[in-house]
Amino acid sequence: MWSVSWGAKYYRLTEFPCPSCKSTVAFEKESLVKRENLRSRNAHSSEDWTPYDVDIRFSCMLVCKNPRCGEIVAVSGYIDVQEELFYGEDETTMEFMEYFRPLSMYPAPPVIPVSPNLSRRCQGDLRTAFSLLWVDTAACANRQRVMVEHMLDQLQIPRRIAGKPPGLNSRIEKLSEEHPRYGGILDALKEVGNAGSHDGAVSFDDVVQCFKLIEHVVTALIDKPDEKAEQAALELKERYRRKRSSDKIKENQGGQNAPDSPASSPPSVSSGGD
Ligand SMILES: [Zn+2]
Numbered sequence: 446m447w448s449v450s451w452g453a454k455y456y457r458l459t460e461f462p463c464p465s466c467k468s469t470v471a472f473e474k475e476s477l478v479k480r481e482n483l484r485s486r487n488a489h490s491s492e493d494w495t496p497y498d499v500d501i502r503f504s505c506m507l508v509c510k511n512p513r514c515g516e517i518v519a520v521s522g523y524i525d526v527q528e529e530l531f532y533g534e535d536e537t538t539m540e541f542m543e544y545f546r547p548l549s550m551y552p553a554p555p556v557i558p559v560s561p562n563l564s565r566r567c568q569g570d571l572r573t574a575f576s577l578l579w580v581d582t583a584a585c586a587n588r589q590r591v592m593v594e595h596m597l598d599q600l601q602i603p604r605r606i607a608g609k610p611p612g613l614n615s616r617i618e619k620l621s622e623e624h625p626r627y628g629g630i631l632d633a634l635k636e637v638g639n640a641g642s643h644d645g646a647v648s649f650d651d652v653v654q655c656f657k658l659i660e661h662v663v664t665a666l667i668d669k670p671d672e673k674a675e676q677a678a679l680e681l682k683e684r685y686r687r688k689r690s691s692d693k694i695k696e697n698q699g700g701q702n703a704p705d706s707p708a709s710s711p712p713s714v715s716s717g718g719d
Pocket residue numbers: 463464465466467468469509510511514515516
């Protein structure tokens with residue numbers, strides 16, 4: 446996970462991971478447009494008007510800092526007003542602060558890296574979930590749940606398991622037999638996804654937490670860095686073992702020729718090939 450502070454609203458829109466490269470997209474000040482609608486402007490003259498009554502929309506662009514990428518993310522949403530306390534040396538003051546509340550980012554910055562080892566369906570689910578994060582957190586949680594289903598497909602956990610009722614629960618139980626720790630994480634993702642499907646109440650922070658959990662599972666079960674390191678070590682060991690045997694053969698053959706004919710042709714053992 447990148448060191449971005451993911452939040453539903455921002456005092457300043459700064460930088461997010463670029464959807465197209467490994468760099469970041471940064472807020473372009475000149476692109477910011479804020480407009481208050483007529484109803485909101487007319488309401489200012491009302492006696493009981495408060496700063497909470499303003500209705501302001503905004504849009505802006507985030508531009509990739511990598512000049513060779515040049516990606517542009519279009520952001521739009523509304524301005525949220527919130528009362529904040531400021532503690533001075535002598536007195537405490539209260540001010541109304543404006544926060545950007547994005548409702549759309551296109552293309553959506555990735556909350557976690559999309560592993561190239563994931564199936565295309567899982568990658569698609571993740572990218573859709575990144576977009577839904579801003580629009581509808583419940584729908585985002587639901588898409589994360591769909592991604593879990595597709596990840597179980599990739600891990601070859603069957604959709605129907607003999608002796609168990611059909612459904613995600615049974616599939617997670619099956620995975621837990623071999624990976625109990627990760628089964629527990631997938632179970633949590635399922636619960637949040639179910640809440641998103643049924644009562645629709647899932648907080649922004651919880652959905653971001655679910656992305657972190659997904660990243661953890663993908664790293665362990667799909668990317669498998671330990672297995673890859675073991676495989677790389679094995680290949681390295683085999684390569685050097687073969688080289689040592691080949692050197693020994695050359696040494697032996699060289700030894701047979703050496704005493705009488707130092708200028709004789711080199712040993713006929715091939716040093717190339719593998
Ligand atoms: Zn970029």
